[in-house]
Amino acid sequence: MSAVVATDAPTLSVGSLHVSIGGSQILRGVDLEIRPKTVFCLMGRNGVGKTTTLKAITGLMTANKGTVSLEGETISHLSPEKRALMGLGFVPQGREIFPQLTVEENLYIGTTARGRKPKKEEVDRVFTLFPIIKEFLPRKGGMLSGGQQQQLAIGRALLTRPKLLILDEPTEGIQPNIIDQIGEAIKMLREEGEMAILLVEQYLDFCKELGDDFCILERGRVAANGPMTGLSEELIKEFLTV
Numbered sequence: 124m125s126a127v128v129a130t131d132a133p134t135l136s137v138g139s140l141h142v143s144i145g146g147s148q149i150l151r152g153v154d155l156e157i158r159p160k161t162v163f164c165l166m167g168r169n170g171v172g173k174t175t176t177l178k179a180i181t182g183l184m185t186a187n188k189g190t191v192s193l194e195g196e197t198i199s200h201l202s203p204e205k206r207a208l209m210g211l212g213f214v215p216q217g218r219e220i221f222p223q224l225t226v227e228e229n230l231y232i233g234t235t236a237r238g239r240k241p242k243k244e245e246v247d248r249v250f251t252l253f254p255i256i257k258e259f260l261p262r263k264g265g266m267l268s269g270g271q272q273q274q275l276a277i278g279r280a281l282l283t284r285p286k287l288l289i290l291d292e293p294t295e296g297i298q299p300n301i302i303d304q305i306g307e308a309i310k311m312l313r314e315e316g317e318m319a320i321l322l323v324e325q326y327l328d329f330c331k332e333l334g335d336d337f338c339i340l341e342r343g344r345v346a347a348n349g350p351m352t353g354l355s356e357e358l359i360k361e362f363l364t365v
């Protein structure tokens with residue numbers, strides 16, 4: 124008998140996620156649900172637990188309690204590598220480009236590790252989203268600007284064909300024209316509808332423009348969530364502005 128495919132399952136469900144670091148409770152029961160083909164913005168001031176949530180989702184940090192499911196399948200017992208193979212594509216803060224490898228080597232490193240060569244159309248799509256990657260293929264990764272490295276890191280994650288693309292503060296420290304290009308790329312990916320996107324971002328206008336849904340964290344708990352159209356000035360003032 125073939126397995127039942129839960130087509131209308133959320134791309135990602137997180138239930139009652141608890142994480143402690145060195146005895147302090149960082150996440151105190153975080154629940155999230157990311158609908159297929161949508162952009163979900165995880166928001167909140169510095170230190171509220173956004174990156175910790177991403178690391179617990181990807182398995183880079185161990186949760187004390189809670190579940191993570193991808194398209195209806197529980198993945199919280201799996202290693203970070205297995206979760207990546209299941210379809211989590213993570214672009215961490217700081218990008219993690221290998222400075223001594225070329226742009227080309229950096230781009231293919233995720234697929235090489237999986238023993239798979241990306242199809243030409245997948246590579247072409249990355250070049251369409253970020254033409255600079257094609258132009259700079261032979262350069263060393265370390266020669267690229269921060270914004271170009273961010274584009275390369277997103278391109279690298281896309282070649283792994285993720286079901287959920289996870290971006291941790293992609294605009295941080297990046298010049299405005301590259302922020303625009305990254306925003307356009309996110310819009311294009313959303314329109315193509317092949318994945319959902321989980322975006323951690325402090326740049327409010329970027330979230331408002333791109334996000335379908337939002338969730339605000341405050342001290343390791345969900346303070347507010349819902350469709351982006353419901354992100355009111357009151358919520359912004361209470362939980363987001365410094």
Ligand SMILES: Nc1ncnc2c1ncn2[C@@H]1O[C@H](COP(=O)(O)OP(=O)(O)OP(=O)(O)O)[C@@H](O)[C@H]1O
Pocket residue numbers: 144145149167168169170171172173174175176
């Ligand atoms: N390795 C660690 N050791 C100790 N405390 C940590 C560690 N990592 C995170 N924390 C603490 O956990 C809390 C949540 O951190 P986290 O990085 O998840 O927040 P954030 O919302 O992503 O903040 P930012 O926007 O500054 O990146 C913070 O108080 C932080 O100091």
